[in-house]
Amino acid sequence: MKNPDHLKAIPLFNLVKRSERQRLAGEVTETRYRKGQFIFREGDPAEFFHIVKEGTVKCVKTSSDGKEVTLKVLMPGDLFCCEAAVFDGSPHPGCAQPMGEVSVLRLRKKAYFEMLKRNPDAAVEVIKYLGTRLHEAQEKTKVLALEGADQRLAGLLVSLVERSSVRDESGYRLTVRLTRQDLANMVGITTETAIRIMGRFKRASLVTGTAKRLTILDLPRLKQLASPSVLQTSHS
Amino acid sequence: MKNPDHLKAIPLFNLVKRSERQRLAGEVTETRYRKGQFIFREGDPAEFFHIVKEGTVKCVKTSSDGKEVTLKVLMPGDLFCCEAAVFDGSPHPGCAQPMGEVSVLRLRKKAYFEMLKRNPDAAVEVIKYLGTRLHEAQEKTKVLALEGADQRLAGLLVSLVERSSVRDESGYRLTVRLTRQDLANMVGITTETAIRIMGRFKRASLVTGTAKRLTILDLPRLKQLASPSVLQTSHS
DNA sequence: TCTAAAACATGACAAGCGTCATATTTTATT
DNA sequence: AATAAAATATGACGCTTGTCATGTTTTAGA
Numbered sequence: 464m465k466n467p468d469h470l471k472a473i474p475l476f477n478l479v480k481r482s483e484r485q486r487l488a489g490e491v492t493e494t495r496y497r498k499g500q501f502i503f504r505e506g507d508p509a510e511f512f513h514i515v516k517e518g519t520v521k522c523v524k525t526s527s528d529g530k531e532v533t534l535k536v537l538m539p540g541d542l543f544c545c546e547a548a549v550f551d552g553s554p555h556p557g558c559a560q561p562m563g564e565v566s567v568l569r570l571r572k573k574a575y576f577e578m579l580k581r582n583p584d585a586a587v588e589v590i591k592y593l594g595t596r597l598h599e600a601q602e603k604t605k606v607l608a609l610e611g612a613d614q615r616l617a618g619l620l621v622s623l624v625e626r627s628s629v630r631d632e633s634g635y636r637l638t639v640r641l642t643r644q645d646l647a648n649m650v651g652i653t654t655e656t657a658i659r660i661m662g663r664f665k666r667a668s669l670v671t672g673t674a675k676r677l678t679i680l681d682l683p684r685l686k687q688l689a690s691p692s693v694l695q696t697s698h699s
Numbered sequence: 700m701k702n703p704d705h706l707k708a709i710p711l712f713n714l715v716k717r718s719e720r721q722r723l724a725g726e727v728t729e730t731r732y733r734k735g736q737f738i739f740r741e742g743d744p745a746e747f748f749h750i751v752k753e754g755t756v757k758c759v760k761t762s763s764d765g766k767e768v769t770l771k772v773l774m775p776g777d778l779f780c781c782e783a784a785v786f787d788g789s790p791h792p793g794c795a796q797p798m799g800e801v802s803v804l805r806l807r808k809k810a811y812f813e814m815l816k817r818n819p820d821a822a823v824e825v826i827k828y829l830g831t832r833l834h835e836a837q838e839k840t841k842v843l844a845l846e847g848a849d850q851r852l853a854g855l856l857v858s859l860v861e862r863s864s865v866r867d868e869s870g871y872r873l874t875v876r877l878t879r880q881d882l883a884n885m886v887g888i889t890t891e892t893a894i895r896i897m898g899r900f901k902r903a904s905l906v907t908g909t910a911k912r913l914t915i916l917d918l919p920r921l922k923q924l925a926s927p928s929v930l931q932t933s934h935s
Numbered sequence: 936t937c938t939a940a941a942a943c944a945t946g947a948c949a950a951g952c953g954t955c956a957t958a959t960t961t962t963a964t965t
Numbered sequence: 966a967a968t969a970a971a972a973t974a975t976g977a978c979g980c981t982t983g984t985c986a987t988g989t990t991t992t993a994g995a
Contacts, residue, residue, distance in 0.1 A: 522837075524840075526841070526846075532840060532844040532845060534840055545826075545829075545833065546831070546833040547830075547834070549827040549830035549831060556834060579822065580820065583816040583822060586815065586823065587816055587822065590781075590785070590815065590822065590825055593833060594781050594783075595782070595786075597781065597782040597829060598782035598783070598785075598786075598792060600836035600837060600839075601770050601836060603836075603840050604836065604839050604843065604887075608886075608887030609768060610762075611981075612981075642941085642943085643943070644941095651844030651845070652982075653983055653984080654943090655945090655984080658943060659944085661943090662943090662944075662945090674943095847951075879974095880972080888953090889952075890973090891952090891953075891975090892953075894975085895952095895974085895975080898974075898975090909961080909973065910962095910973095
């Protein structure tokens with residue numbers, strides 16, 4: 464963590480002057496986590512601001528009876544806990560877990576806000592980032608409030624292709640390992656329902672494989688399922 | 700709009716210097732709306748940044764088949780369309796409607812971001828505001844994904860008491876006019892379901908009245924319904 | 936390679952909530 | 966005060982999804 468240019472890898476820090484990065488370098492700690500660990504738990508004090516450096520992190524909320532929702536899956540460059548970081552003294556409203564090997568940067572809230580005050584461009588960037596996140600959260604609200612299970616799952620698969628997949632012979636292979644349970648938690652359905660729907664999707668040749676190697680075969684058709692609104696003019 | 704101190708009424712603008720408010724005063728337009736009108740519609744170009752000055756505004760998303768979700772009810776001082784304001788050229792992802800008489804301030808996006816770059820304190824304040832909004836949106840996700848209709852409605856009533864009610868003889872009277880349909884749209888259930896549940900709540904003396912004068916009689920019990928998690932240690 | 940654990944799969948059944956239909960009451964407007 | 970429109974109310978019915986139970990397959994770790 465000596466060389467401040469390490470931070471350049473993180474988009475946010477491209478916007479601050481080199482001298483500022485120098486200063487921040489001393490404040491930033493990097494920590495590695497592996498599956499099964501917690502980056503922080505619900506209720507922990509929210510002292511730090513976090514950034515994903517490598518790997519994938521999920522933000523999870525758990526209800527009293529053990530049910531879970533995954534609020535968001537975060538990838539390198541993503542900030543997390545922005546929401547908690549703003550409450551003075553309040554604890555984390557959810558927990559953060561690595562999905563595999565991850566590396567996370569951590570910066571004390573105070574240092575973070577001070578840096579932003581000295582770097583208005585970075586502050587505006589953070590505003591835009593939060594705006595995007597808020598927009599995503601609102602889309603999710605719409606989906607949960609108005610759409611059925613099939614539609615939600617189809618929509619999720621489409622967005623996963625867009626966010627983290629590679630083309631291969633047959634379609635788009637997801638580069639994140641996601642079990643049916645993971646998928647279920649992301650869209651507010653049960654694991655059994657996710658399994659059943661994925662079964663149907665598989666039989667309809669829309670997808671193939673399981674967590675280890677989940678591939679989307681027919682993206683257009685999934686898109687159609689996700690937004691049944693749009694009356695496709697089929698010429699047949 | 701000549702006197703820049705008009706803007707002082709808006710918390711955000713307290714953080715900028717008087718000279719800055721002077722400059723902004725020229726950029727800000729105030730518009731009044733009444734029920735039935737639209738402040739903007741889904742799909743309109745998002746050129747402006749909005750702030751509620753007086754009254755109540757709701758942000759709504761509509762699905763292709765006419766169903767609606769209310770994302771958020773905004774009160775004086777609240778910013779809206781922060782989420783849309785960040786996308787260059789993209790249209791509004793939802794619409795904004797007045798709930799009664801409202802007055803709205805409007806500021807061109809460019810002017811807004813420039814102001815923030817010159818006023819880092821205001822920028823940090825906006826970051827905190829967005830953080831809070833994001834947090835709320837995530838809570839909503841949790842509610843929609845994990846809770847049943849009764850629980851959602853109870854939770855909504857509790858938060859409405861906290862946000863906009865006055866004490867009266869029997870309980871907390873809401874100061875916003877909300878029909879059962881409004882309530883339903885806020886928590887992703889149908890109007891009929893909302894009516895039925897409100898009926899039960901009324902019979903159980905938890906609430907009374909309708910939109911015109913909706914009063915919460917038994918807040919503690921509603922809170923309990925909203926988070927059944929917490930095992931109340933009842934000493935009987 | 937073996938073994939335990941996790942993930943995937945499928946069925947039966949019930950609950951919850953949406954849908955549609957119809958009726959009454961309240962509110963707003965002339 | 967009269968009338969139309971909106972809001973509240975209630976019932977019958979069925980679909981979607983959750984729940985629970987049980988079994989098979991895959992994955993990970995010793």
